[in-house]
Amino acid sequence: MSVQDHHALLTTHAGKAPLSLTAMDWRLLNTFQKNFPLVAEPYAEMGRQLGISEQEVLQRLSSLQESGVVSRVGAVLRTGQIGVSTLAAVEVAPAELERVAAVVNSFAEVNHNYEREHALNLWFVVTACSEERLMSILAEIERQSGSPVYMMPMEENFHIDLGFPIDQQQDWI
Amino acid sequence: MDMQAVDARELSLLAVIQGGFPLTPRPFLEIGNQIGLSEAQVIATLADLSQRGVIKRMGLIVRHRELGFKANAMVVWDLPDDLVSVMGKRVGELEFVTLCYRRRRSLPRWSYNLYCMIHGRERSQVLDHLAALEACCGLEEFPKQVLFSHRRFKQHGAHYFTQHVSAPHLLSVPPVSLQ
Numbered sequence: 001m002s003v004q005d006h007h008a009l010l011t012t013h014a015g016k017a018p019l020s021l022t023a024m025d026w027r028l029l030n031t032f033q034k035n036f037p038l039v040a041e042p043y044a045e046m047g048r049q050l051g052i053s054e055q056e057v058l059q060r061l062s063s064l065q066e067s068g069v070v071s072r073v074g075a076v077l078r079t080g081q082i083g084v085s086t087l088a089a090v091e092v093a094p095a096e097l098e099r100v101a102a103v104v105n106s107f108a109e110v111n112h113n114y115e116r117e118h119a120l121n122l123w124f125v126v127t128a129c130s131e132e133r134l135m136s137i138l139a140e141i142e143r144q145s146g147s148p149v150y151m152m153p154m155e156e157n158f159h160i161d162l163g164f165p166i167d168q169q170q171d172w173i
Numbered sequence: 174m175d176m177q178a179v180d181a182r183e184l185s186l187l188a189v190i191q192g193g194f195p196l197t198p199r200p201f202l203e204i205g206n207q208i209g210l211s212e213a214q215v216i217a218t219l220a221d222l223s224q225r226g227v228i229k230r231m232g233l234i235v236r237h238r239e240l241g242f243k244a245n246a247m248v249v250w251d252l253p254d255d256l257v258s259v260m261g262k263r264v265g266e267l268e269f270v271t272l273c274y275r276r277r278r279s280l281p282r283w284s285y286n287l288y289c290m291i292h293g294r295e296r297s298q299v300l301d302h303l304a305a306l307e308a309c310c311g312l313e314e315f316p317k318q319v320l321f322s323h324r325r326f327k328q329h330g331a332h333y334f335t336q337h338v339s340a341p342h343l344l345s346v347p348p349v350s351l352q
Contacts, residue, residue, distance in 0.1 A: 029233060029240075036231035038216050041198055058196050061233070065196075069239040071328065072193030075219070075228045082179060082187060082227070087276060089283075101326040113327035116247065116320040120283070123247070123320070124327070150283050156258065156275035158265030159289075 021069070024052065028060055029069070036073070079154055084134045085127040086153040089120045090145050097122065100145045107137050120150065179227060186210070186218055193234075236328060237271075242292040244299045244321065248306075249285035251278075251316040257287050263310040264289050269302045285318065296321065 021029075027050055037045040043061070044054035064070040079085050092100045097115060104113050104124050113124040128134035142149045179187070185208045194200040201219075202212040210218070222228045237245060252260055257275045264287070265273035272290040291306075293299035299321070307313045 029235060032232045033235065034230040034232050036194075038220050038231075040201065040212055040216070042194075042200065043196070043198060054198060058198075061196050064233070067239065068236055071234045071236050073196065073233055074190055074193035075187075075222075075231045076234060077187065078226055078229050082184070087288075089279075101324075105327050110327060113325070114322045115324040115326065116322050118318065118320045121323075150279040152276040152279050152283065152285075152288075154274045154276055156261060158258075158261035158273040158275070159270060 021064075024050065024056075025060055025064060025069075028057070028064070079127075079157065083127050083129050084131045085125065086134065086138075086151045087123065087125050088138060088141075088149050088151045089123045090141065090147050090149045091120050092122050092145060092147065096145070100141075103144045104141055107141075109133070109137055179222075182208075182210070183218060183222060183227075186215065187222075237292045238325065241294055244293045244296045246291050246299045246303070246322070247320045248289050248291060248303060249318050249320070250287040250312060251284045252287050254286070260310060260312060261287055264306060264312075267302075267306055267309075269293070270306070284316075 028046070031049065032046060036042060039045050041054065043057045047054045047057045050057070061070065061073055065072065090100065100122060101113060101115070104110055104122065107126070109126050109128045110124050111127060113122070115121055116123050126134055126137055128137060138149045138151060186204070189204055189207050195203045197203055199212065201215040204210075205212050205215040219228065219231065223231065250260075261273055261275055264270055269291055270289050271292055272288070274288045275286055276288050278284050278286050289306075291299050291302050293302060300319075303319065
């Protein structure tokens with residue numbers, strides 16, 4: 001795949017302007033999905049490792065965040081350690097999908113919400129501060145969608161999250 | 174996995190960073206100022222939470238679609254209970270698998286108990302990965318469903334705390350699970 005093709009694939013969340021990531025952006029993405037430096041000046045330390053200034057690190061991170069490639073620079077918590085969480089699904093008529101998706105999105109506790117190709121077509125993850133709050137959110141979604149909400153809480157995690165392997169993309173640069 | 178109790182100070186720190194670290198030269202100083210901790214305390218607490226496994230990783234959290242990985246399938250299998258753990262461990266080790274969980278069945282409609290997520294640039298790449306996965310893990314014979322994602326309505330980090338809570342005594346949330 002050529003660099004041009006690759007860039008053509010990259011569109012923002014809103015599907016607007018194509019992104020163009022530089023070689024240094026890829027290095028940031030490949031190097032710092034984990035091992036964020038736990039030091040007083042972490043961005044300066046990242047810059048030292050990459051051979052660029054702190055200011056450049058900060059600028060690149062801001063622009064990666066603005067374009068939507070990076071949702072945030074922060075911590076990923078292990079599911080089940082804090083709060084109560086479940087995957088849930090509801091079957092929604094196509095004409096109702098946007099309305100029900102908006103209902104689901106209206107809860108701050110919902111962090112993923114996808115339409116999937118199946119009769120059970122709306123899938124989301126809810127993480128709440130208590131089981132009571134979680135159940136009340138699901139009950140409210142059930143009430144407003146008029147369909148049963150199925151819940152599938154996690155029982156065992158088999159994947160050690162080390163970030164997404166995108167080293168393979170270095171050859172596109 | 175053992176539940177590790179998270180104390181009030183740790184919870185207030187996790188609440189402040191749930192939207193991400195500030196993109197400023199001294200992010201931990203800034204975070205500490207919001208909750209009455211020193212920069213060194215913030216760093217030490219984050220290191221401790223990582224070491225205990227409460228924090229899985231820290232760094233850039235990417236969105237796959239924006240990186241050109243537009244195809245994403247959730248694949249679910251219905252496995253006998255005594256096979257899930259051994260199969261899950263095999264599946265979770267594969268490089269192209271980004272999540273792999275055992276989940277509680279939602280009977281009677283939904284009998285699936287092993288879930289994984291596969292991302293690819295195109296649908297065909299995801300299906301190639303899936304074929305390889307089934308062959309190498311011995312999963313061909315079991316009932317499954319492949320659910321490609323269509324529209325994304327929301328994707329961000331979990332917001333565990335709906336309001337910004339500055340008073341640690343309000344954060345008496347015990348770690349609980351639905352198992």
